Amino acid sequence: MRRREFIKYGSALAAFTTASMSLPSLLSAQIAEEVPTGEEADFDLEIVDVDVELIDGSTVPMYAFCHAGQTPTIPGPILRVKQGSTVRIDVRNSSTRSHGFQIMGQDAAITAIAPHEGDGEDKIRIEFTATRPGSYLYVDGDNAPINRVLGLYGAFIVEPTNGFADAARQKPMPYAPAAATPAIKSLFSALGEATIGGQPARFPGKAWRPGREYIWIFNQIDPVLCRRIAAGENPTASEFQAQFHPRYFTINGLCGLDSAHDKATCPTGRVGEPALIRTMNAGLATHSPHIHGNHVFVLTESNNNGVPVYQESLNEHDVWTMQPMKTKDVLLPFTAPPDVPPAPWRMVQEKYPLRYPMHCHNEISQTSAGGSYPMGLVTDWHIDGPL
Amino acid sequence: MVTINRPMFDPQEFDTFGCHPFENDPSTPDRIARQVYVERQVSSWNVNMKDGSQLQFWGFKDPTISGSDSPWPSKIIRVKQGQIFHCMFKPSKGAHTIHWHGIEPTPMNDGVGHTSFEVKSSYTYQWCAHQAGTYLYHCHKNTVLHFEMGMYGVLIIDPVTKSPDTNNPNYLYDPLPGDSAPGITAGAPYSAESILVFDDVDPRWHTLDHNAGMCGDDVGLDKFNPKYFLINGVHNGRTQTDAKTVTKATAGWNVMLRIANASYSRLHVTLPFNCYIVEVDGRPLRTNPAKGWFSSPKYMAAGSKLEVGVAQRYAIWVPKIAAGSHSITGNFHHWITNNKHADGTAIAKINAA
The missing domain is CATH 2.60.40.420 (Cupredoxins -  blue copper proteins)
Structure with a gap:
């Protein structure tokens, strides 16, 4: 696979199990472009080989994500975006092996990123629109499930742009009101209420707040x-x-x-x-x-x-x-x-x-x-x- | 290569978190007059397996029963919602605890060593269950081993009121004004009750010491290879005939089926009749916004499968059970591969006539 490609797959191809199993069909479906230079990436990720010290002091070799040039972590960095935003993620591979990047449930997957040659310019961009608010796993979907289980996973969070169960009463929730279920809206509306119908309520105190x-x-x-x-x-x-x-x-x-x-x-x-x-x-x-x-x-x-x-x-x-x-x-x-x-x-x-x-x-x-x-x-x- | 190091830690705290949890015999804090009192002591039993072998199990006996020992698994405890409950607990063979699984008391009464203490010789647990439902009680010391060794029993919190339906006089929970539970009769009234606790057994683990592995030894507690499969302590060669796993019911009346998974397997249960899930983990499924409840019963057509997670409880309401012999089939699957274990099926019966 050529370097410096921008690849976007259809959502039907984004299921993690297909990524390593049917690579030829995936490649035929790719839209490959040169890395655009005009827009800065929202996230600049790097994949590296690491040794991980375990609870008993032993160490094991694994893989890890990090913000490019920064300290790697397992899980990888939390990626947090707003619903509807265009998300640009650059991924470079500083591991000794080929890797990929995929966000489960989003229209976002890259496969077969070859190890870079050390010039710092080898990166692949993924660009997509963040959809439904909620919690998603991002993984290296290649060689599934091996690369993922060996450390290449993290959280991708989509926050609503106007997440209120009841805006008039200042009751935020982590989902969009048009899509949230009545039960979810009822629960987040009840949080922080000292009384309901004149009787002591179950959730006195504060409403839920974004970031909590x-x-x-x-x-x-x-x-x-x-x-x-x-x-x-x-x-x-x-x-x-x-x-x-x-x-x-x-x-x-x-x-x-x-x-x-x-x-x-x-x-x-x-x-x-x-x-x-x-x-x-x-x-x-x-x-x-x-x-x-x-x-x-x-x-x-x-x-x-x-x-x-x-x-x-x-x-x-x-x-x-x-x-x-x-x-x-x-x-x-x-x-x-x-x-x-x-x-x-x-x-x-x-x-x-x-x-x-x-x-x-x-x-x-x-x-x-x-x-x-x-x-x-x-x-x-x-x-x-x-x- | 970069090394991701462990965080800094305090060796003394590391020790009390794991190897040497705090042991004590305190007085019950904020103790008040009780309405229910039970006693439990740690004991052990030899239990017959399907191939004729006997394995040692541990558990809790009731020392107030004179002249005979309590059975294994530990005797069921039934308490009414709202009662002040005391349990005087006496361990033996070292420290133990009782965790009232699904009950949420203060930490001192929660039975977890690293967040409070393990009981050295005696402690009286105190709590007051606010919600009728299905719970367990089990030892929470070296839990990986002690739960497998059988240190558990069923805890049921019964509602305060009785159903006006004389055929089905028992409620699962007290229905309240404002409740909405589509599909079912409020309170899920029932006549007969089947309580099934599924378990799997790796015989190698039943040769280990109470404290095995606690201080850093590799005693193979990462290797669990279950060979025997039980319901309510009865091996799967007898679960379709033993009185502990066969429930009699009256055809046309309602049945309550309570299922708990005390195994280390994924438990896939097949339900043989049209029914409703009416409670999960001690919480009835109903909507009542004034009370802060936002759930609904779930209809399960005959033949439906239900995955019961490890230590989960489900209450299943069978309205007007049909005459016949109904098989509740539990299949035990490996927690990683999800492949069914060899001989990993156990079937209980509800016979309605």
Whole structure:
């Protein structure tokens, strides 16, 4: 494939499973152009080879995204755009291997970006219009699922331009009112109401505010396969999946104590400060995240193409299932823990902050390297104070 | 090559997060008079598997039952919504906890070592369930092993009111003015109840010590190869005949089917009758904006499949069950490959006459 190409695929071709399996048909459908020079990229991404230090101090070779020239991270940088905007992303490949870039559920995919020659000019641009507000996974869709599971994944967030459940009452929500379901609008309208119909309401405190959100991306690491691939082996997708034996289970690239301490991962706030949590599973295992202290409302669930489907029925779960490549937005209402005794009982001897865990209940994921419970896919969340 | 390093950490906190969680026997904070009192002690049992072998399981026995031991899995606990609940818990063989799965009390009563403490010799848990529904209770110490070893039981919060339908006198939840639950009778009234907890067993794990792996040892807890498949502690060779997994119902009356997944597999359940999902994870499906509820029952036609995630609970309402023998089929699939495990099917029955 030629370098310096701008490639845009139709949405029907954007499904991740097709990217590496039917490359010839994809190439025939491409629209290739020289990189336009007039418009600056919104995001300038680079793919690099990295060593990753794990919770037990061992290191494994993986891949990572970064803003070009900056420190790589797993997951990659959060890409945040507005609905309807034209998004321009430049991708350069500084890894030793060929890679791609794809946003699941958006009209955006590049395949077979060859390693660049070190002149800093080798980059490929992708340009598309951001559609439906919600949470999307971006991945290296090439060689699926290998490159993705080895670290090339991140969150692409589309925010609404006018996201209000009820604009007159200043009730924002993370979706566009024309497309959000009645249930979603009702929930976000109820947040922050002290009373409804003259009776005490369920969600006193504050309405949800844009930016009051967390992102939880799950993945699993098989150190043996990571090392074999770094040593030059090229397993097929089916070989990789058949041999995949993860020994580390991560949330935002972290395990156990590290994720519980990570400010970007551990939700905190007072009673009455509802938080959106964008949950995604970049790995191959099906996770069952279980939260203590509050149930969550499941707001969206991605379909097979990665497009978020806004839920008609907002089921409240303490466990929500996360199959591979699934994204779900959930709302953590930050109410007082509901199963304490009712007033006039008051919590006096027990003190804030109230600390609760969120962990995958397929407890195999709570281990690292065959033991060390709970140094796996777990974090905490804290209620820092009362209403 | 760039190395992505771990964040800095405090070695002492690392130790208490994992290897040596805080153990204690505190008084219950903010304790008030109880309305329900139960006791639980840690115990162990040998349980028959399908091939005739016996494996050790752990769990919670009720020490107030004299002259006989409690069964495994641990005895069901039923409490009414709004009751002040106390459970006096006595571990043995080291520290343990009880986590009231789906109940959301203060952290001291939540039973998680790294966010509060593990019980050394005795503690009285206190909570007050605000919502009728289907829950579990289980040990939350070295949970990966202790949950697999069977340290769980069913916890049901019953509603306060009874249905006026004399054929179907039990409610799943108290219907309230303003509720909307299209398709079902409000409160999901029922006569007979089938409670099914699906589990899978890797015999190798049942030879391990309570603290196996906690301090950095590789004891193979990343390798789970289930060989046996159970419902309510009954192996799948007997689930279609054993009284623990066969429910009798009256044809034409309503049945409540509660399903929980206590395995480490993806559980795909096939429902044999037209029915409705009426509760998930202890939360009835209904809309009532004044109460902050925004969900709806989901109709499931006969033959529908339902994936029950690990540790999820579903309550399924079967209106006017037809006469006959109805098979509830659970298929256990690998959590990564989603391939069905060898012999990974367990079938329970509801016999309506």
